[in-house]
Amino acid sequence: NAGVTQTPKFQVLKTGQSMTLQCAQDMNHNSMYWYRQDPGMGLRLIYYSASEGTTDKGEVPNGYNVSRLNKREFSLRLESAAPSQTSVYFCASSEAAGHTNIQYFGAGTRLSVL
Amino acid sequence: AQSVTQLGSHVSVSEGALVLLRCNYSSSVPPYLFWYVQYPNQGLQLLLKYTSAATLVKGINGFEAEFKKSETSFHLTKPSAHMSDAAEYFCAVSENTDKLIFGTGTRLQVFP
Numbered sequence: 001n002a003g004v005t006q007t008p009k010f011q012v013l014k015t016g017q018s019m020t021l022q023c024a025q026d027m028n029h030n031s032m033y034w035y036r037q038d039p040g041m042g043l044r045l046i047y048y049s050a051s052e053g054t055t056d057k058g059e060v061p062n063g064y065n066v067s068r069l070n071k072r073e074f075s076l077r078l079e080s081a082a083p084s085q086t087s088v089y090f091c092a093s094s095e096a097a098g099h100t101n102i103q104y105f106g107a108g109t110r111l112s113v114l
Numbered sequence: 115a116q117s118v119t120q121l122g123s124h125v126s127v128s129e130g131a132l133v134l135l136r137c138n139y140s141s142s143v144p145p146y147l148f149w150y151v152q153y154p155n156q157g158l159q160l161l162l163k164y165t166s167a168a169t170l171v172k173g174i175n176g177f178e179a180e181f182k183k184s185e186t187s188f189h190l191t192k193p194s195a196h197m198s199d200a201a202e203y204f205c206a207v208s209e210n211t212d213k214l215i216f217g218t219g220t221r222l223q224v225f226p
Contacts, residue, residue, distance in 0.1 A: 004157070040123065042204060042216040043158075058213065090157055102148075103214060105157030 002026050006091050006106035013081045013113045021076040021109050023091030031094045032074035033058075033103065034066060036087040043090065049074055081113045116141045118207050120217035128225050133192040135220045137179075137205030140186065147188045148206040148214065149179055158204060164188060175199070200224045 007022045025032065030051050035043040035058075045058030047066040055066050063085060065077045074093075078085060089109045094101040121136040139145055146165050150158040162173025169181045175198075179190045188205060205217040 040218055042218040043214075044216075045213060048213065092157075102160050102163065103158075105150075105159065107155070107157045 004091055004093055004104055004106035006089075006109050008109060009107065010110050011112070013078075013111065015082060015113060017081050018077065018079050019081065020078075021089055021091075021111075022073070023075065023106060024073045025091075025093040025104070026072065027093060027095075027104065028071070029093035029104075030071070030096050031101070032068065033092040033094075034064075034074070034076045035090045035092065036060065036085075037090060037108070038087050046076065046089075081111075083113045085111065086113045087111060116145065116207050116215050118205050118215055118217035120205050120220050122220055123218065124221050124223065126223040126225060127195045129197055130194050133177075133190070133195045133199065133222065135190040135203050135205075135222065137188045137190065137217060138186050139188060139205075139207045141207060146208045147179075147181065148208070149173065149177070149188075149190050150204045150206060150216075152202045152204065152219075154201070161190070161203070195222075195224045197224050197226065 004025045033048040034046040037043050044060045046064050049055045049068040052071045067075045091106045092103040094103045117140045119138045148163045149161040151161050152158045161177050162171045164171050164181045172178045177192045202219045202221045204219050206214040208214050
């Protein structure tokens with residue numbers, strides 16, 4: 001009954017370091033998403049994947065890359081972290097790419113870049 | 115372009131009082147509207163969604179929202195607040211895409 005699982009839960013990086021945030025879902029969903037949440041700004045879409053093998057940019061993709069490794073997993077990579085990337089990152093999944101589909105969220109990764 | 119405005123970043127109510135969280139949307143086509151709730155240190159979970167079947171939508175935990183096209187609103191209400199309702203609430207809109215546009219959120223505090 002795991003749903004969407006994100007690792008790690010917390011991470012502290014120094015400016016310029018790289019890291020990959022992992023996300024896996026066990027609901028056999030086709031679509032997956034990465035968001036960042038910043039105070040007073042709600043959630044903003046970074047990248048999404050409508051199906052295995054496809055990825056598209058969202059509202060704030062600069063400084064990030066993604067990989068849809070298989071149907072279950074969708075990772076987010078920061079190649080050279082910057083303090084502006086300090087945020088809470090959420091992964092979500094939905095059954096299919098469609099505007100009525102419910103998105104299910106992971107518990108988040110809290111990232112600090114010093 | 116679609117957008118969502120949540121009026122009031124913080125709302126405080128007493129336990130047992132009416133909860134009203136405001137959401138106004140902008141959309142060029144009939145929208146699909148959602149309310150999500152985020153409890154501390156957790157991800158978002160769906161409270162309810164509007165997909166044109168009925169203007170009054172009932173969700174979990176006693177919450178409901180009414181779609182008013184003339185006012186471009188989708189306010190969230192609950193007749194009687196409970197301490198466990200303290201959380202952050204997000205309104206979101208989707209048009210004919212798979213992307214959700216979120217509002218900036220409203221933090222609800224419930225006092226005993």
